[in-house]
Amino acid sequence: MRPFDYRRADDIDGAVAMLALNPSAAFLGGGTNLVDHLRLGVTAPDLLVDVTRLGLDRIEPLADGGVRVGGTVRNSDLAADRLVRERYPVLAQALLSGASGQLRNLATTGGNLLQRTRCVYFQDVTTPCGKREPGSGCSALRGYQRYHAILGASSACIATHPSDMAVAMAALDAVVRVRGRDGERAVPLTDFHRLPGDEPQRDTVLQHGELITAVDLPPLPEGMRSRYRKVRDRASYAFALVSVAAVLDVRDGTVADVRIALGGVAHKPWRASVAERELRGAPATADSFRRAADAELAAAEPVEGNAFKVPLVRGTLVAVLRELSEETAR
Amino acid sequence: MDAVEVEVSLRVDGRQRRLTLDTRTSLLDALRERLGVTGPKKGCDHGQCGACTILLDGRRVNSCLALAVAHDEAEITTVEGLADGDTLHPLQESFVRHDGFQCGYCTPGQICSAVGMLTEAEAGWPSAVSADLTAPVELTDAEISERMSGNLCRCGAYAGIVPAIAEVAR
Ligand SMILES: Cc1cc2nc3c(=O)[nH]c(=O)nc-3n(C[C@H](O)[C@H](O)[C@H](O)COP(=O)(O)OP(=O)(O)OC[C@H]3O[C@@H](n4cnc5c(N)ncnc54)[C@H](O)[C@@H]3O)c2cc1C
Ligand code: SF4
Ligand code: FES
Ligand code: FES
Numbered sequence: 245m246r247p248f249d250y251r252r253a254d255d256i257d258g259a260v261a262m263l264a265l266n267p268s269a270a271f272l273g274g275g276t277n278l279v280d281h282l283r284l285g286v287t288a289p290d291l292l293v294d295v296t297r298l299g300l301d302r303i304e305p306l307a308d309g310g311v312r313v314g315g316t317v318r319n320s321d322l323a324a325d326r327l328v329r330e331r332y333p334v335l336a337q338a339l340l341s342g343a344s345g346q347l348r349n350l351a352t353t354g355g356n357l358l359q360r361t362r363c364v365y366f367q368d369v370t371t372p373c374g375k376r377e378p379g380s381g382c383s384a385l386r387g388y389q390r391y392h393a394i395l396g397a398s399s400a401c402i403a404t405h406p407s408d409m410a411v412a413m414a415a416l417d418a419v420v421r422v423r424g425r426d427g428e429r430a431v432p433l434t435d436f437h438r439l440p441g442d443e444p445q446r447d448t449v450l451q452h453g454e455l456i457t458a459v460d461l462p463p464l465p466e467g468m469r470s471r472y473r474k475v476r477d478r479a480s481y482a483f484a485l486v487s488v489a490a491v492l493d494v495r496d497g498t499v500a501d502v503r504i505a506l507g508g509v510a511h512k513p514w515r516a517s518v519a520e521r522e523l524r525g526a527p528a529t530a531d532s533f534r535r536a537a538d539a540e541l542a543a544a545e546p547v548e549g550n551a552f553k554v555p556l557v558r559g560t561l562v563a564v565l566r567e568l569s570e571e572t573a574r
Numbered sequence: 575m576d577a578v579e580v581e582v583s584l585r586v587d588g589r590q591r592r593l594t595l596d597t598r599t600s601l602l603d604a605l606r607e608r609l610g611v612t613g614p615k616k617g618c619d620h621g622q623c624g625a626c627t628i629l630l631d632g633r634r635v636n637s638c639l640a641l642a643v644a645h646d647e648a649e650i651t652t653v654e655g656l657a658d659g660d661t662l663h664p665l666q667e668s669f670v671r672h673d674g675f676q677c678g679y680c681t682p683g684q685i686c687s688a689v690g691m692l693t694e695a696e697a698g699w700p701s702a703v704s705a706d707l708t709a710p711v712e713l714t715d716a717e718i719s720e721r722m723s724g725n726l727c728r729c730g731a732y733a734g735i736v737p738a739i740a741e742v743a744r
Binding site: 248 | 580596597621633636644694697698720721723724726
């Protein structure tokens with residue numbers, strides 16, 4: 245691990261200014277992804293700016309009925325929050341299915357969103373990886389592909405974003421609030437992470453030095469039910485092979501509204517807008533759910549090692565929509 | 575860039591400790607290599623096994639991924655600080671009674687994790703297997719297994735670990 249300097253930021257402007265002055269500096273949240281990557285030699289900033297004491301650790305109700313989640317709220321506190329448990333079960337479930345109790349006590353909202361989109365080769369500096377070293381090629385194209393993407397990938401990178409929290413937030417239409425040198429901006433969570441294209445080194449649209457101050461969750465309309473389902477190789481403490489976050493409202497047997505995001509399938513949390521279009525106004529039946537899943541998956545381009553994900557997503561999505569429709573039918 | 579040294583002060587198992595550290599030092603290495611507190615174990619050094627679990631300001635965390643410099647002034651409890659003199663902590667007693675270990679390498683992490691986990695359950699935190707996210711927590715075996723899934727045991731002593739925790743929890 246290369247040496248680095250450490251500063252604790254006392255206020256938001258100070259934190260942003262320290263990074264603006266130093267292109268090799270990085271923010272430090274809980275450290276559960278960054279410290280691992282420092283140790284693996286994947287990244288080597290020369291200054292860490294600790295942002296965990298900026299007063300961004302609060303969860304507050306918003307006037308419109310939504311909730312503002314501070315950028316440094318720990319994942320465990322977010323999952324345990326009353327408002328979140330009552331209003332956004334999909335988010336509490338997603339958080340609780342991620343990592344472990346110990347890791348969630350350290351991990352922050354901002355750090356979770358910005359954990360690297362990655363694969364085993366990204367974390368092994370002895371192998372070529374275009375995300376870690378632009379232009380070096382992609383080891384996964386002829387390697388281990390079990391955790392890799394089936395949607396929106398490119399020949400430059402087929403890695404997936406591993407966050408469970410972000411998948412739930414994508415289904416909730418969350419908005420990321422970001423502070424940079426030029427002030428504040430708001431980025432819809434679904435536009436926050438990128439597809440790899442020919443720049444796999446860029447996971448998100450964030451510029452160097454921009455700080456995540458909060459994530460805003462809009463209110464869910466009355467009657468909407470939500471749920472997160474994660475499928476993995478062992479029962480707990482494992483990354484998703486695939487996951488589904490869904491929000492559904494069924495009235496008189498018809499899908500009144502639906503939002504779906506998929507995890508473990510793409511370089512970003514994948515909002516299944518094709519399936520959503522297919523479902524709105526359709527009868528809330530297993531047939532419709534299957535048709536919608538197939539419509540979304542028509543664009544899937546699996547590789548040999550992850551072809552199993554296509555039927556796995558289909559089955560998981562149909563199951564989650566069925567459960568939710570039984571819960572919301574009225 | 576040369577190594578950067580910083581002063582850090584930690585309260586470890588009730589004793590105030592002050593030390594000068596390289597910024598790269600994890601809490602785990604600070605405890606084990608610098609302060610001689612070898613209760614917390616290094617299994618993987620990547621957050622994947624839980625052997626390094628300690629209580630940081632009362633909450634269980636993986637000390638291998640926490641930088642010591644980021645936790646200046648923190649209150650730390652390791653497995654070595656759980657007993658009250660010669661009287662073992664109820665969880666320590668229970669692990670002995672139920673054969674909650676074989677080689678014992680994961681045990682300090684298991685026990686610290688269980689202490690933190692019981693506090694979380696007491697506070698009403700749900701888990702991934704809780705059917706109702708807002709109902710009071712009932713620590714069934716399934717709940718204990720899920721909540722303890724961040725602690726791996728190479729010896730597979732889970733058949734003793736779960737009942738050891740259950741006895742204290744119920
Ligand atoms: C063994 C293991 C298993 C895991 N399993 C899962 C899992 O199943 N599901 C899952 O979702 N995750 C999983 N994770 C990942 C974990 O959720 C992330 O490591 C964690 O959420 C990162 O948060 P952090 O605060 O520790 O980030 P850090 O490591 O501190 O930072 C990560 C990145 O975000 C940047 N950053 C941090 N805060 C901010 C901010 N406020 N503004 C701008 N930039 C910021 C940092 O500069 C860094 O680039 C696992 C991790 C481990 C080690
Ligand atoms: S899939 Fe992406 S992260 Fe993995 S080796 Fe290829 S370029 Fe690197
Ligand atoms: S040594 Fe920290 S989790 Fe394994
Ligand atoms: S007792 Fe040997 S690793 Fe758990």
